[in-house]
Amino acid sequence: MIQAAYLHIPFCTHICHYCDFNKVFLKGQPVAEYLQAMEQEMKRTVAQFPAERVQTIFIGGGTPTALDIRQLDFLLENIHRYLPCTVDKVEFTVEANPNELSREKLQCLKDAGVNRLSIGVQTFNDTLLRRIGRTHQTRDVWQAVETAKAVGFTNISIDLIYGLPGQTLEQLQKDLAVAFSLDVPHISAYSLIIEPKTVFYNLMRKGKLSLPSQDEEAEMYEETMKQMQQHGYVQYELSNYARSGFESQHNLTYWNNEYYYGIGAGAHSYMNGIRNVNIGPVKKYIELIEKGQLPYVERHEVNERERMEEEMFLGLRKIEGVSKQRFYEKFHRSLNDVFGDVIAKEKANGLLEETETHVRLTHRGKLLGNVVFEAFLHVS
Template sequence: MVRGVYIHIPFCHQICNYCDFNKFFFQNQPVDEYIESLGKEMALWKEQLQDAQIETIFIGGGTPTSLSELQLERLLTLIHQHIPMNHVVEFTSEANPDELTLEKMQVMRKFGVNRLSMGVQTFDQDLLKVLGRTHSNEHVYKVIENAKKIDFPSISIDLMYGLPNQTMEQWKYSLQEAFRLKIPHISSYSLLVEPKTVFYNLMSKGKLSLPGEDLEAEMYGYLMDEMKKQGYSQYEISNYSHEGKQSKHNLIYWDNDEYFGFGAGAHGYVNNTRYSNHGPLKKYMQTIDQGEKPLVMQKEVTFTEKMEEEMFLGLRKNAGVSLKRFENRYGQTLTEAYGKEMEELIQKEFIVIENEFVKLTRRGRFLGNEVFQYFLR
């Protein structure tokens, strides 16, 4: 059963130095036409959408809040027109702090958006400039104030560590500022330098100074400890929340369940097939105008690949992988499928079996990618 919908808005008023998502500088782009194409794409999936039980919708980017109020209203109208809303419990939009006005928030609330995911990344003004971000801390405080003023049900921010020349003191300060906001969810990731980014080009030229592995590990350890002290539960390698405020949409990914992906460069997983859309706007929109889904790749997931994904996605969650669910899904026990790997990982104290779940130990969380490799054949 398909449970989620992801919708991609690929426009940005500023391109960040670390971002490798499909995105385009806003100026002179066919933004209104793109929004109409999104509606047409959703219509092409009408039959599958009607058969699904959609629980979550996530508008990501790029920057959804780069849209004007009218454009945002048109997008949300099309979403309601094409996506069955009767089972939706979580409706998220990503946001930039310097673009999310009170008026845009009110439009979102009018159409049922009940969760904001805001890209803060750091509260250090110098590091914000290094990242290519244009907002200030005052923008963040104002957005949170406005969101609380109109009773926005859930708010999350993203923070990054392992940034160029970032010190432990800068990291501690960012966390302290985040805790002052008293919001129910925080996502925190280490910087990954991806190809086709400004940071990648700088690194290739030896001009990007990053913290070493030891300092990055210290930052992660401090993050986990402080989150716990502040009353946040870690429910996934990079995500922390108050009770009942976990990201239900992202849990669909980590539960290895299916979801639609709409928009230029979006990815989806439907009917046992992973797919991706054309990234270039012209190609994406032309294909839709011809009455065809804008698919550039489709791959049916094999039985073995499904088991692999069950493991490396499920182990990201603190709850881990359910032994019972694995056996029900794949007709064999976890020990039958991965006995040798499990034994070795238990010996290394990277995983543990507790209450019928296999989960990462604290040590395993520091070396998650190494653990996941054990389940890839």
């Protein structure tokens, strides 16, 4: 059963130095035609892959809030027209830049049933913000959160990044202190990953990017986990922390390895056992839709072995780990029957632990998660 829908807005007013998502500069782009193409993709996708009711909707990017109010209205109206959801029961998230959240846009989102905001903060250090290519300043975050609360948003998440070029542990501690003072119920904190085809990747190849060492980055992660716990935020996934009841249900769809729609240029979907990747370039996406097609450039039917592997490396991102009962219900085989040798090895390495109901990462395993995830791939 399809649980969620992701919609991709690839337009940005500025490209951040670390971003490798499918995105283009907003200026000169066929935004209206793109939104019309998204409408047709929604219509055709739901007709071909019906769902009784999606539990979560997430509009990401790019930068969804780069759209003007008229464009946002058009998109939001079509979401309600084509996606099967109950307004008062769906978790409806929109990603936002702090300096693009006017009161008018916030009211537009609220009136259309959006009930969760994910605000890209990254850091509260204005020097670091400029260094990573962000266009907002710390004061914009305060203004955005204050206005969002005034409009009626209670479910607000902010994103932080640590391990930034030249960042120190002390600067991270200051970032966390400011984050806690905002009094929002959800905080994501990710380590910086240098991806190909980004400004930072090119700088790194030229030896012009000064990053914290692996030990310093690990210390930042340890500090983040400690501070979150002290301030009442429960770590429910490797990089995500929430007050009780404010966990991201949309992201849990991914980590629980459930089905979801993916609409828009470069979007991914997982429906009826098939993983699809949409074509990335905006104009090529529009062309395929105008030809009456769905915009898939990659389709992969996931076999049972791959599904079991995915269940492990996605599920182990959750702090509770992988449920033995859920694994059995999905695959009609016990977790230890399939992966017993790998689990035993990683337990001996101190990276996994086992309870009566779950297999999960240890504290040390959280620091070396990718090592554990890789251990479950291509196991004979």
